[in-house]
Amino acid sequence: MPTPVLSDQETTGRAPAPSGTHAYLALTVIVGTQLMLMLDLTVVNVALPRIGTGLDFSPTGMSWVLNVYSLAFGGLLLLGSRIGDLIGRRRALVWGVAAFTLASVLGGVAGNAATLLTARALQGAAGALAAPSTLALIATTFREGAERNRALSVFSAIAGGATAIGLTLGGMLTSWGSWRWVFFINIPIGAAIVLLGPRCVPETARHRGGRFDIAGALTGTLGTTSLVYAFIRVGETSWGDGRALAAFAAAVALLAAFLVNETRVEHPLVVLRLFADRNRPLAYAVMMLVPAAMGSIFYFSTQYLQLYLHYSPIRTGLAFLALALPLLVAARIAPRALARGRSPRLLATTGLTLALAGAVWSTRLGASDGYARGVLPTMVVMGFGIGLTMMPLNTVILSGVAPADAGSASGLLQTMQQVGASLGLSVLVTVYGTVSRHHRQEPFIHGVDAAFVLAAAFVALALALVLALRLPQRKPLTGG
Structure with missing residues (x-):
């Protein structure tokens, strides 16, 4: 029997690279999925006070609207990654987006807290099926080097832009319509991805065998x-x-x-060989700590602006542009600096140093500070710092990963982010509740300041871990 000639996809796990217009369309579908998933993390944030009033949530109970999503998302991401290996990552992405869109409809029509939390859990589970395929499809579709870095640059910029879009859009929809529209906005995005995905994104090889963990x-x-x-x-x-x-x-x-x-x-959910490179677990830990700190900035700043300063939802969303726009600028600078040979460690160190300065500033929030003195400086500095940090660490995590492990590597990365956000927010809400109960005057401010102190400690630990990275000397990228 003659030896069969195997395609590049069959031998390496890499899908045939799209060219020209199809490459742009494939990247559009991939980053569109990430945009939708990230939108749901932030667009709901600004609507939280209205959701809490409309569905009778307690002040600390409101955090469950965020946490139940992040927990289902983060807890099932690794399983979603494994499913993507078995059925193909494009199919996992499309199925996940379709289920996410249906769950968004349920959230939009929810008449009580239990229904909304159920919808959020379903959104998280569906997102866990779709999300691992985003970075995995970039890793298998675009060649390592300049080509992949450009795709990661667009991906990081969209992820950062989703923060601005989500917060602003959440404010607009809540002010001009209802908090329910922050869920309905997913319908047109999800429909477009479901239609375009099978036509534009190349499928990956299916890795048969083994059972779901x-x-x-x-x-x-x-x-x-x-x-x-x-x-x-x-x-x-x-x-x-x-x-x-x-x-x-x-x-x-x-x-x-x-x-x-x-x-x-x-066939474990966590592929242990991913930790053979000492730099990767350090980068994963940073990816857990940074969202833990950022979650407090979003959650408590939203409460401060709307409940303490009496900002409208749309004004609150616009206020967050001070964080999102510097993040976008830094997300564009980072890949260009990498292309010129700058070390990911240097960029992440610079970014986290700035983020730490912003986090420390946030601990000084006073009752009379207002937006300009109490919130704005923190947002600007932290936004730029985080934007400079995330994309270089993405390259550290994905560098040298075999195509067959790309889904697991990206799934674990996003698991760290989601679990970090959930655990971080829950710990910070605990600190807030504990401290605020012991102050009769300005309990909110005292509680928030204590939570921000712990958030600053998270960033400081992340900076220490980045300083421990040991990366080879990089050369400027050319061609591609």
Whole structure:
């Protein structure tokens, strides 16, 4: 029998590279998916006070509107990545976006808190199926080097731009219509991706064999959820609360079971060989800490502007442009600096130093500061710093990853971001609740300042981890 001639896709896992117009359309579908998923993280933020009033959420309970999404998203991302390996990453992306769009409709028509939280959980689960395929499709569609860096530059810029678009759009929709429109806005975006995806994005090879790591997905997701619930419960009650202590105990047991399971199953959710390069786990840890800090800036700044300064939702959204626009500018600078041979470590160090300065400034927020003195400087400096940090760390994580592991690597990256955002926000809400209960005068300000101190500590730890990176000397990129 003659030896079959295998295609590039079959031997390497790389899809045939699109050319010309199709390359732009493929990248548009990929970043459009990321835009939709990122929009839902921020567009809801500005609408939270109206959602809380409309559906009777408590002040700390409102954080669940964000957390239930992030928990389902982050907890199931690795399983979603594995599904993408088995059915093809383009198909996983399209199916995930279709389910996400339907869940958005449910969220838009929700008549009570339970229905909204169910819709948010479904959105998170659907996002977990679609999201790992975004960076994975970039990694398998565009060649490593200048070509992939340009695609990652667009991806990072869109991800950063989604912050500005989401916050501003959330304010506009909530002010001019209803908070329900922050969910309905996903319908046209999702429909366009479902229609264009199969036509424009090349499919990846399917890696058959093995079973889904259901035990890992369940223990990891339930363990993280228990941990977040425990922290939020403490924020609402006290550290001696029986339900909180039971949730902490359950979290420890479930997460321990997850770790044991991952060392024993044939096809684990966490591919351990990804940690063979010492730089990658450091970069993953930073990707967990930065969203943990940023979550507090979004959540508590929104509360401060709307509930304390009495800003309208649209004015609040416009106020966040001070963070989003510098982030966009920095996201454009980072890939050009990399192309000129600048080290990802240098760029991330510079970015996190700026972010730390902004985070420290936020801890000085006073009752009489207002926007210009209390919020604006923090947003500008942190926005530029974070924009300079994220794309270089993406390249560290994806550099040298085999095509067959691209989905797992990108899925784990996004898991770190989502779980970091959920855990970070829950811990900061706990600090806020604990401190504010002990102050009769200006309890909100005292609680927020304490939360921002911890956020600054997260950024400081991220900076220390970046300084520990050991990267080879880079040469300027040419061609492509």
